Amino acid sequence: MGAVTEGIIYKQRPNIIDKKILLPVHIEEDAVISAKLSQGVLTVKVPYTKKEKSISIE
Numbered sequence: 001m002g003a004v005t006e007g008i009i010y011k012q013r014p015n016i017i018d019k020k021i022l023l024p025v026h027i028e029e030d031a032v033i034s035a036k037l038s039q040g041v042l043t044v045k046v047p048y049t050k051k052e053k054s055i056s057i058e
Contacts, residue, residue: 023046023048025046025048025049025050026048026049027046027047027048027049028047028048028049031046031047031048032047033045033046033047
């Protein structure tokens with residue numbers, strides 16, 4: 001838990017958070033990945049190429 005000071009509970013956050021997520025898309029090695037942290041929300045933009053099969057409708 002956290003420390004209690006005069007009825008207020010403080011929780012210590014870790015200095016480093018390491019989270020890995022596998023993405024179901026192909027990302028180019030030289031792609032420019034950007035991230036923004038705003039009001040505690042991390043937004044990560046990852047450019048990717050679609051590897052979908054084209055389907056012809058007749």
